[in-house]
Amino acid sequence: MKLKYVLSAMAVLVFMMLAGCQGETEKTSGTKSKEGGTATIQFWHSLGGKNGEFMDQLIKRFNDSQDEVKVVGTFQGAYDETSTKLQQSISASTGPDVTMLERSYVQQFAESEVLEDMTPYLKESGLKKGDFTKGLMGHSTFNDKLVSLPLNRSTPILHVNKTILDEKGLKVPTTWDELNEVANALVVKEGDKVTRYGLTMPYDTWYPIAMISQSKGTYFNKDKTSIGFEKNDVGVKVFQYLKDMQKTGALYYPPAQDSGNIVNQMFAAGKVPLMFQSTGVIGDISQNTDFEYVTAFLPKNKIHATPTGGGNVAMLAGSENKEAAWKFIDFMMEDPKGLQQFIVETGYLPFTEKMVNSKEIQDLWAKEPNKKTAYDQLKYAVDNNKSVVWPETMHEFFSAIEAIMYDDEEIEPTLNQFKGEVERILSES
Amino acid sequence: MISTSLQTFQETLSVPPTLIPSSPQWINFVEAMTSGPFATYAKNSIIITLSIIVIQFLVMIPAAYAFAKYEFFGKNVLFALVLIAFMMPGQVTFIPIYLMMADWGLIKTLIPQILPFMSNAFGIFLLRQYFMQIPEEIIEAARLDNASEFKIMWKIMTPMAKPALATIALFSFVSHWNDYFWPLVMTDSNEVRPLTLGIAMLKQSEGISNWHIIMAGNVVLVIPILIVYLLCSKQIVKAFVYSGIK
Numbered sequence: 010m011k012l013k014y015v016l017s018a019m020a021v022l023v024f025m026m027l028a029g030c031q032g033e034t035e036k037t038s039g040t041k042s043k044e045g046g047t048a049t050i051q052f053w054h055s056l057g058g059k060n061g062e063f064m065d066q067l068i069k070r071f072n073d074s075q076d077e078v079k080v081v082g083t084f085q086g087a088y089d090e091t092s093t094k095l096q097q098s099i100s101a102s103t104g105p106d107v108t109m110l111e112r113s114y115v116q117q118f119a120e121s122e123v124l125e126d127m128t129p130y131l132k133e134s135g136l137k138k139g140d141f142t143k144g145l146m147g148h149s150t151f152n153d154k155l156v157s158l159p160l161n162r163s164t165p166i167l168h169v170n171k172t173i174l175d176e177k178g179l180k181v182p183t184t185w186d187e188l189n190e191v192a193n194a195l196v197v198k199e200g201d202k203v204t205r206y207g208l209t210m211p212y213d214t215w216y217p218i219a220m221i222s223q224s225k226g227t228y229f230n231k232d233k234t235s236i237g238f239e240k241n242d243v244g245v246k247v248f249q250y251l252k253d254m255q256k257t258g259a260l261y262y263p264p265a266q267d268s269g270n271i272v273n274q275m276f277a278a279g280k281v282p283l284m285f286q287s288t289g290v291i292g293d294i295s296q297n298t299d300f301e302y303v304t305a306f307l308p309k310n311k312i313h314a315t316p317t318g319g320g321n322v323a324m325l326a327g328s329e330n331k332e333a334a335w336k337f338i339d340f341m342m343e344d345p346k347g348l349q350q351f352i353v354e355t356g357y358l359p360f361t362e363k364m365v366n367s368k369e370i371q372d373l374w375a376k377e378p379n380k381k382t383a384y385d386q387l388k389y390a391v392d393n394n395k396s397v398v399w400p401e402t403m404h405e406f407f408s409a410i411e412a413i414m415y416d417d418e419e420i421e422p423t424l425n426q427f428k429g430e431v432e433r434i435l436s437e438s
Numbered sequence: 439m440i441s442t443s444l445q446t447f448q449e450t451l452s453v454p455p456t457l458i459p460s461s462p463q464w465i466n467f468v469e470a471m472t473s474g475p476f477a478t479y480a481k482n483s484i485i486i487t488l489s490i491i492v493i494q495f496l497v498m499i500p501a502a503y504a505f506a507k508y509e510f511f512g513k514n515v516l517f518a519l520v521l522i523a524f525m526m527p528g529q530v531t532f533i534p535i536y537l538m539m540a541d542w543g544l545i546k547t548l549i550p551q552i553l554p555f556m557s558n559a560f561g562i563f564l565l566r567q568y569f570m571q572i573p574e575e576i577i578e579a580a581r582l583d584n585a586s587e588f589k590i591m592w593k594i595m596t597p598m599a600k601p602a603l604a605t606i607a608l609f610s611f612v613s614h615w616n617d618y619f620w621p622l623v624m625t626d627s628n629e630v631r632p633l634t635l636g637i638a639m640l641k642q643s644e645g646i647s648n649w650h651i652i653m654a655g656n657v658v659l660v661i662p663i664l665i666v667y668l669l670c671s672k673q674i675v676k677a678f679v680y681s682g683i684k
Contacts, residue, residue, distance in 0.1 A: 051626070051627075053626075057638065057639045057640060057641045057642060058639075058640060058641055058642030058647060058648060059642060059648070060642060061639060062473065081627070083626060083627055083628060084628075084639045085622075085626075086622055086635075086638065090622060094622070094623065094626075097533060097536055097623065098540075098626065100537070101536060101537050101540035101541075101545075102540070103540045103545050103626060105626075270646065270647050270649075273646045274450075274646065277646065290646060293642075293646040294646070297447060297448060297646070
């Protein structure tokens with residue numbers, strides 16, 4: 010009979026809790042409107058861990074700096090999850106006022122006309138598009154509208170364990186040929202087992218796209234009807250290059266799940282002296298390793314080239330507090346306590362001339378030259394995967410990479426199949 | 439997991455991994471728990487899972503009893519509907535439910551995380567099978583003693599089905615306590631989020647993740663499950679052992 014008492018006690022509890030929730034509705038439903046001259050705006054972002062804490066501090070600095078606008082920042086999962094949440098919340102009109110958006114998703118949202126054109130706001134603040142670093146504005150405009158601005162931006166660079174290279178008397182590679190040579194020379198084997206690899210990179214489309222661009226190919230062709238890396242077998246050569254290195258142990262291609270963390274750990278532990286990876290990891294690596302650590306441009310093939318990545322910030326067209334929302338964005342862009350400080354703390358890329366010339370960033374670069382590499386490399390930035398259908402084709406590209414790198418499928422037929430899928434997606438869009 | 443939760447950051451990076459931390463870092467737990475509003479997350483997790491289990495019991499027991507012991511018009515069709523609900527994955531229904539909840543203005547409350555799980559099709563199914571095995575004679579004897587149907591259900595049937603109820607409660611608890619997808623989709627603010635989302639937030643988007651902190655968070659997340667499992671385990675064994683005999 011005891012069960013009955015437990016059950017009835019729990020039932021009472023539940024109803025009390027539900028009543029409690031009801032109370033909460035009333036309390037929070039007023040947040041979107043203005044209360045006593047203060048506008049509260051919602052800001053969604055995808056930053057967890059330390060970077061998330063730095064973002065929280067930025068928001069706090071803004072909230073403390075004035076009392077007209079209050080920003081509530083919320084972590085909404087990784088980039089993909091944030092974009093899914095946005096799609097769903099916009100259709101239910103529960104979206105935020107300002108959001109972080111992974112740069113490659115910007116076009117998709119802009120096409121649905123849910124992002125506000127920030128041109129007039131920009132003018133009001135006395136900012137010009139030209140104030141922003143050109144290499145990072147590739148995804149910011151859509152049909153002449155300014156739909157997003159850079160936020161936490163990064164590029165892939167080459168991370169080098171110079172201590173090991175010096176031991177072997179090797180130089181930091183600057184071309185593909187050198188990279189191949191150095192990576193192979195670094196391999197250490199015990200019997201058949203490789204105990205030290207040469208080069209590694211996370212399982213991502215970013216790095217193959219970089220290498221395709223370095224070989225003068227593009228992800229999409231000019232007319233956006235197909236892929237742009239089949240001429241002169243660019244794609245085949247890129248993957249053949251990787252495959253050859255993988256076979257000798259010169260390339261360690263990590264498992265798909267959590268590949269970024271895996272390669273970072275391998276690099277930090279000295280198991281792989283060369284790594285293609287985002288600029289975002291510099292801070293962590295330099296703090297937690299004791300070998301000589303340097304960064305360099307991605308090695309060039311025919312030309313130097315790098316894609317860009319990371320998040321942009323956008324204002325939602327459905328926001329009821331656009332002036333307040335812009336106030337926050339403007340603070341992030343222009344105030345030295347805004348993104349400039351966030352960038353110093355995190356290692357992401359400064360994106361306005363003002364930031365680059367600021368004392369804080371210059372001091373940082375003088376102290377940690379590793380953090381300057383990515384900025385210098387920006388002059389080779391290309392964004393040849395900019396398209397409304399990029400996220401859709403991205404999944405197909407991932408499948409192709411998987412088939413080649415993990416399952417040893419023939420390169421050419423796999424890429425042809427991928428090409429077919431891309432053409433189908435492009436023709437339907 | 440427990441080992442990693444007590445390591446230093448450098449130790450988590452070492453290859454091959456160390457099994458026993460050189461000096462246990464209890465501070466990791468403090469850091470994990472202070473990196474966000476964890477008291478709120480924990481409170482929400484408890485409210486959500488307990489409410490779900492209680493409401494499910496209130497709905498499930500009468501439903502299973504009716505399906506097991508009564509004959510009524512449309513019984514088979516209704517039961518088929520229950521089975522269909524059982525097979526429906528949550529990913530199919532989340533958009534209509536989200537839109538409905540947003541329409542009702544409930545997104546900033548805990549209700550969207552509780553209401554859709556009011557009934558538990560698997561539970562109804564399992565409990566019905568269990569009730570069906572209870573001999574009709576017991577119920578008839580109770581009826582002869584003038585017991586109301588309500589009383590029969592709560593005082594006779596329910597206690598006899600305790601092992602099944604414990605099993606269902608455990609399954610329900612684990613799946614809702616660990617749920618990441620549904621709360622992520624249904625909530626926009628930290629005030630109404632459960633622990634799973636709080637712990638996901640510990641992970642770095644770029645850079646090296648602080649595995650020691652993440653694992654400390656995960657240990658905290660898993661402990662209640664272990665406790666509930668230990669509490670239920672005897673009943674669960676009974677459920678499987680006796681179910682064939684009756």
